[in-house]
Amino acid sequence: MPQLVRSERVVEVVAGVIRDARGRILLTRRTEGRDLAGLWEFPGGKRELGESPEAALRRELHEELGIDCEVGAALIDVPQAYPDKRLRLDVRELKHWRGSVRGREGQALAWVPPDKLARYAMPPADRPVVAALLQPDRYLVTPEPGADDAAWLSALERALAAGLRRIQLRAPATAPERWRALATAAVARCREARADVLINGDAELAASLGVGLHLRAAQLRLWTQRPLAQGLSMAASCHDADELHAAQALGCDFAVVGAVRATPSHPGVAGIGWDGFAALREAVSLPIYAIGGLAADDVAEARSHGAQGVAAIRGFWPAAPAA
Structure with a gap:
C-alpha cells in the first residue's frame, strides 16, 4: 500500500467556490508545465507569507480571473499529501464577486452545474470539496x-x-x-x-x-x-x-x-x-x-x-x- 508522505513541507493554498446567476460553479484547468496539468480545480492559489486566507483569495482571483470578490464562509480545509509536499487547501464560499471572468493566465474555464462536478478529473485535494458541496455533513x-x-x-x-x-x-x-x-x-x-x-x-x-x-x-x-x-x-x-x-x-x-x-x-x-x-x-x-x-x-x-x-x-x- 502507498505510504503517507513524510515531507514536512506544507503548502498553504486557498480556493473559492464561485457561482454564476444560474447556480453553476466555476472550475479552471491547470495549464501545461504545472503539476497535475490538465486537471480541473476550484480557482485560487498559494498564500504568501504573512497573508490572510481572505486577502490571498481576493488577490489570486483578481490575478487569475480579473474579478473582485467578497470572501464568505469556510467550506472545508483539506490536508492532502503529494509525493513532494503536503498541501492544505482552504476553500471558501464567495459572498459576492464583480467583473467579467476570463482566464488571464491562459487557463481554460468551465461553468459546471453542481450535479456534474464529479465528472471532472480533479487533483486529489479538490475531490473532497465536491462532496462537501453536494453530500450530507x-x-x-x-x-x-x-x-x-x-x-x-x-x-x-x-x-x-x-x-x-x-x-x-x-x-x-x-x-x-x-x-x-x-x-x-x-x-x-x-x-x-x-x-x-x-x-x-x-x-x-x-x-x-x-x-x-x-x-x-x-x-x-x-x-x-x-x-x-x-x-x-x-x-x-x-x-x-x-x-x-x-x-x-x-x-x-x-x-x-x-x-x-x-x-x-x-x-x-x-x-x-x-x-x-x-x-x-x-x-x-x-x-x-x-x-x-x-x-x-x-x-x-x-x-x-x-x-x-x-x-x-x-x-x-x-x-x-x-x-
Whole structure:
C-alpha cells in the first residue's frame, strides 16, 4: 500500500467556490508545465507569507480571473499529501464577486452545474470539496433496536424529520429475520425522506433492498472489485492508512474514520484526536466522516480538519419523547 508522505513541507493554498446567476460553479484547468496539468480545480492559489486566507483569495482571483470578490464562509480545509509536499487547501464560499471572468493566465474555464462536478478529473485535494458541496455533513449510524421495533422506527422518523439525509442501518446483535423486516421498513422511510441509506456489512441484504452498503474494516479484504452496482453508495469504516487505501481502491464513495475522541462504547481507549484524523485524511482523496464522541456541534471543527462531516450514533439518534 502507498505510504503517507513524510515531507514536512506544507503548502498553504486557498480556493473559492464561485457561482454564476444560474447556480453553476466555476472550475479552471491547470495549464501545461504545472503539476497535475490538465486537471480541473476550484480557482485560487498559494498564500504568501504573512497573508490572510481572505486577502490571498481576493488577490489570486483578481490575478487569475480579473474579478473582485467578497470572501464568505469556510467550506472545508483539506490536508492532502503529494509525493513532494503536503498541501492544505482552504476553500471558501464567495459572498459576492464583480467583473467579467476570463482566464488571464491562459487557463481554460468551465461553468459546471453542481450535479456534474464529479465528472471532472480533479487533483486529489479538490475531490473532497465536491462532496462537501453536494453530500450530507452528518451520517447517522443506527443503534440496536432493543425490544421495541415500533419505537426504533419512530426514532428513525424523528431523525429524518430533523434533517438527517445519510443513514447507516446497523444492528449486528439483532436476529437476521427480525433485522431484515426492520431494515425493509426503515429503507421505506428513508426513501420517503429522500435520504441516502446504507446497510452495514450485509451485501446480500443491501442488494435485495436496492440500497447502499457500508463495509466493516475487516470486509475490505474480502473483495477485489466493488461488490455493489454503481449509483448506490458504498462506504467503509477505516482505522489506518492501509484500510483507507483499500477502501479507495475498492471504489468506496466515502469512508468513516475514528474514534476521534474516547467513547463510552470503548472505555479506556484514547481517541486519535483531530491531528491524528488529519494525518489519515491526507492519505487519500476520499470524502471522510469523523466518528467517535461527536455530534452536530462538531461539524465545523471536523470540516476544518478535512472531514466531510460527522458520523455518530448517540449524537444523532433522537431521545425518546417525554411521557
